[in-house]
Amino acid sequence: MTQMTGGCLCGTIRYAMNASPILVISHCHCSDCRRTAGAPVSRSGPIT
Numbered sequence: 001m002t003q004m005t006g007g008c009l010c011g012t013i014r015y016a017m018n019a020s021p022i023l024v025i026s027h028c029h030c031s032d033c034r035r036t037a038g039a040p041v042s043r044s045g046p047i048t
């Protein structure tokens, strides 16, 4: 397990978790992911 921390850009939300390292990152350009991310591409990775 690895300690990972993160949060939003304005700093209001912060989080910390213990999880296995993320080994796979995926990119998706479908219309649902573009709408959800508000960007031309969405990135995601599994957390176990």
Ligand SMILES: [Zn+2]
Residues within 6 Å of the ligand: 028, 029, 030, 031, 032, 033, 034
């Ligand atoms: Zn998608």
